Every structure is written in C-alpha cells, then in structure tokens.
Amino acid sequence: MARSDGRPRYFSALLEQCERHGEFASMLVAGNWSTCVDCAKDAEMAEAAAAQVAWRGQLAARAWDARLGRAAIPERFSDRRLSTYQPTCPEGTRALSVAQRYADNFGAVRRSGACLIFCGDVGTGKTHLAVGVAHAVLEQGGQAVFTSVIRAVRSVKETFGKGVERTEAQALRDLVEPDLLILDEVGVQFGTDAEKLILFEIINGRYESRRPTIIISNLAIGELEKYLGARAVDRLREGGGKVVVFDWESYRGRREVAA
The missing domain is CATH 3.40.50.300 (P-loop containing nucleotide triphosphate hydrolases)
Known part of the structure; x- marks a missing residue:
C-alpha cells in the first residue's frame, strides 16, 4: 500500500485475545497497538447511551422547573x-x-x-x-x-x-x-x-x-x-x-x- 507521497507504507499486526470477544488483530498505528474493535464499538455505544440518558434527564429537569414555576x-x-x-x-x-x-x-x-x-x-x-x-x-x-x-x-x-x-x-x-x-x-x-x-x-x-x-x-x-x-x-x-x-x-x- 502506498502513502499519499507515493512511498510505501508498512503495517505490523499481532493476533491478540480479548476476554469478551475472543481473538482480534491488533494493528500498530502511529506507534500504538490498537485494542479490540468490538470493545471500542461497545464503549462508543455506552457513551452514546449515557449521553441520551443525560439529555433526557435535562429535559425532565426543565419540565419539572416549568411545572414548579407554574405552580406558584x-x-x-x-x-x-x-x-x-x-x-x-x-x-x-x-x-x-x-x-x-x-x-x-x-x-x-x-x-x-x-x-x-x-x-x-x-x-x-x-x-x-x-x-x-x-x-x-x-x-x-x-x-x-x-x-x-x-x-x-x-x-x-x-x-x-x-x-x-x-x-x-x-x-x-x-x-x-x-x-x-x-x-x-x-x-x-x-x-x-x-x-x-x-x-x-x-x-x-x-x-x-x-x-x-x-x-x-x-x-x-x-x-x-x-x-x-x-x-x-x-x-x-x-x-x-x-x-x-x-x-x-x-x-x-x-x-x-x-x-
């Protein structure tokens, strides 16, 4: 595979074992070995779910403040x-x-x-x-x-x-x-x-x-x-x-x- 400047790019890969998802290929990227792709996806989904919960909590808090304010x-x-x-x-x-x-x-x-x-x-x-x-x-x-x-x-x-x-x-x-x-x-x-x-x-x-x-x-x-x-x-x-x-x-x- 060639880089944008036309010179060849070399990758290194190792087979690693994830306790949750089993064997995966760890790639050397910018001097760091990559982690399990499935774990990374799970983390992204958990982060998105937490953001959704926080957003709903904010909406609920605003609704509560509105009801409390109107209650007078x-x-x-x-x-x-x-x-x-x-x-x-x-x-x-x-x-x-x-x-x-x-x-x-x-x-x-x-x-x-x-x-x-x-x-x-x-x-x-x-x-x-x-x-x-x-x-x-x-x-x-x-x-x-x-x-x-x-x-x-x-x-x-x-x-x-x-x-x-x-x-x-x-x-x-x-x-x-x-x-x-x-x-x-x-x-x-x-x-x-x-x-x-x-x-x-x-x-x-x-x-x-x-x-x-x-x-x-x-x-x-x-x-x-x-x-x-x-x-x-x-x-x-x-x-x-x-x-x-x-x-x-x-x-x-x-x-x-x-x-």
Whole structure:
C-alpha cells in the first residue's frame, strides 16, 4: 500500500485475545497497538447511551422547573410536604390521612374530579397539607397551581381593561386547565357579586372538566357555604368530595406558648 507521497507504507499486526470477544488483530498505528474493535464499538455505544440518558434527564429537569414555576407555591410554603406534617391530635392525624390518600390516588381523583375543602381555625396546617398534595401531584407528572382567591379574581378582572390582549376566557382557562387548583384564603374578604361570579365560573369550569380543586378557608363550613353559594359547594362536594374541618389548637399558638 502506498502513502499519499507515493512511498510505501508498512503495517505490523499481532493476533491478540480479548476476554469478551475472543481473538482480534491488533494493528500498530502511529506507534500504538490498537485494542479490540468490538470493545471500542461497545464503549462508543455506552457513551452514546449515557449521553441520551443525560439529555433526557435535562429535559425532565426543565419540565419539572416549568411545572414548579407554574405552580406558584409561595416561598414560605415551598418546603411543605405531607411527610413533614406532624399532627398534634387525632383529628390532625385523620386530616393527614385524607390528604395522603388523595395524593396517593390522584390518578383516580383526577378522573372523578373529587375535591377537598379544608376549613376551620388558623394555624392548624391546612395550607401545609394542601401544598403537600400539590408537590405529590407535581412529582407524579401532573400540574398543580396554588393561588389565593384575591389573585385569581384579579387575574380575570385585569382582562376587562381596554387594550388588554389577554382575554377573560384565557384567564379563566389558566385556572381551569391545571390538574389540581388550590384556592387559598377563600372568604378573607366579603367580595362583590362580580367577584363571587368569577369564583363560581372557576369552580364550575373545573367541575365540568372533572378537574379537582382544594379549597382553603378559615371560615366554618356554614359560613363558607354562604360565601361561595350552595351551587358552588354542591359542585365541590360531588363525586366523592370531602370536607375536612380543622378545629384544633393552632400550631403557631403552641409555639408562642412554648417560647
């Protein structure tokens, strides 16, 4: 065989033994003996497979960041998990059990549209449990969104202004489409009829689409029904929806006494 300059090129070869692939010809190339060709191919395939896994991991991480960002969980509650909820009474244990079953069986919950209403005293862990469920839904690949009623209503009312490109239908769709919507601070303000109508549109839209909602309120269930209206509460309780009453001593009150 000739080189590019026309002078002859000489190769040396030895028969070597590969533990995995058996006998192969090792060539002397640029002063180095070549290794098993099949081993080299296996290494290339393993490297390509590792790169594919890393790429998929990056895509999954980006998808997780996107879902977490859209969830809009307040920083104060971002570390809340069902596993970190510590009941201080039998009623708290039962509330945790309800939330855990809801999260563990969210596939069935999503198909039925079953909702939860967490109502009662402040500082008893309602938000902790709701955010814990949200994190579980996110980890299962679903989309959960956390918002206060005030922010939800404002996002819709902002579309009423002149020259606003985003429509009311789009604002409502952003609140209706997520797999789970958590509406916090329901009943904090009295609310106008227009605000209550917007709130009903959100709840009813999710009811019709069989999308679960968790309501968080410091109101007693009777006051909550007056605030939301009978139709809205009926929709929240239909299809296996549950009301969990948090009527035990505040965690924050316990910490203050201990201090």
